[in-house]
Amino acid sequence: MSKTTGLLQRIQDGETVIVAEGYIFAFERLGYLKAGPFTPEVVMDHPELVRQMYKDFVRAGSDVVQAFTYYGNRSKFKLVGREDELEKQNRLALKMAREVADETGTLMCGDLSNTWVYEPGNDEAITKTKSMFKEQVEWAVDEGADFIVGETFGHLEEAVLATKAIKEYGKGVPAVITIATHFTKTTTEGKPTTADGIEFNEALRRLVAEGADVVGFNCTRGPRSMIPILESAVEANIGAPLAALPVLYRTTIKEPSFFTLPDPWTGERAFPLDLDCLLCSRGDVVKFTQRCAQLKIPYVGLCCGNAPHYTRAMAETLGRVTEASKFSPDMSVHGMYGTDDTKINIYYTDLHKTSSSDTIKK
Structure with missing residues (x-):
């Protein structure tokens, strides 16, 4: 682990921690990752590019180097015939992230994600999910992660499994757990819920009860449709610092998830290959960041669709001058x-x- 001030101490000291995500979409756009499986094979094939992207995001203002192990689990790598490389891929992504974090004085975190294996009530699927989380947590700890993220969980119970794995095998590192809206569901009162029908604020409270140190939302929702659920969570006082990491696509209150956004010209669903026409502007990022600051949300970042110029816009909105600010417009x-x-x-x-x-x- 690094000697820099830890995540929870920074939050306790009143800092806002910026975390750049979005590697999957970024490398797909660059032509080094296949849409569909979305597996992080680029770590093995072109590690120099991954290292450079780590640096680019830090240079733009990220306080954390998030190791590119999203979808780096046994099921996903088996899908593309590279399961025998899984541990090597995870460790390499983590090692490079640790090195860049040490070089730049930032934090490094490991990363768990939804598995697409988990099924409610399916004991075999749950056992497999637990096993995949366990090995990824152990690799992250071995390679010096300062904390571990578990993200993009549509089902609360899968998020709980990730939280428990970090708490059991993480040797005391903090757990940041964020949920997403893979499926648009609501309560009878019209409040959004997880895929297993748990109202968002209640889901966050349960994650805190399981030991999550920071909880919140990532992915699926863009800035505009994430703000209302953040406002609700702040008002509900769920008992832990909040995290907010939207996608960089113009979701709406009517279409809160980028899974269902229509292409404005054709009316057809844009996800996943035609989302470019719905990208957010830098101004959208500025407005989102300003609102998060007003809400005093201490852990902010950007997910799918992110690029360094967006992260720089977020950092500069918070009053920071980054290395990349030399080339701000x-x-x-x-x-x-x-x-x-x-x-x-x-x-x-x-x-x-x-x-x-x-x-x-x-």
Whole structure:
């Protein structure tokens, strides 16, 4: 473990901890990871790229290097015929994350995720899920994780299994557990629930009772549709620090999950390959971060769709100057929008004054 101030102490001291997630979608966009299985094979195939992405996110403002072990479980790797490489993949992802964290003075965390193996009431599936969580927790601890994340759980009970595994095999490292809305379900009063029908605030309370140190929400919901459930959790005072890590897609109150978002041009479901047309803007990230700050949510980040410029926008909204801030936008010297007359071409200045519709006609 690192000698830097730990996660829970930082939160206790009133800090906001930024955590960059989103490696799965980022590497799929780059062409190093297959959509469908979404397994982190790039760790084995191109470790130098994973190390660089760790650095890029820290440079943009992440306080944590989250080891790329999402979907790095036995079931997922068996699906792509690489189960014999599983431990090597996990340990390599963790080792690189530890090295980058030590180089940059940040924290490193291990990462568990939903398994797609768990089934309520299925003893065999539950046993397999427990086994997969156990080995990933043990690898993370061996490689020096400062804390362990368990994320994107649609079922509360699978989240509980992850919490118990971290508490039993994690040798005292904190557990950050976040739930997601894989399936759009509500109570009779219209409140959103987990896939197993537990109202969100009650689900968070149960996770705290099981020993989770930080609880909250990640994935599936974008900034706009995550805010209401965060406001509800703050008001409910669930008994532990809250985490908020939305996807970078423009979900709505009507369509709160990016699984069901329609392509605005075709009306067809955009997930998973046509989500690009629904990406959030940096301004969306700024507004989300501002609201989280108002709500005093101490653990914030971004999930699927994330990229360093989004993380930088989040960090700068919180008043930070990151290494990447050297290259933050400065439109005062832009050829069309700039204010320095000596650098602006007259033609483009006139074009800028023309309405967009007139420009299209021309």
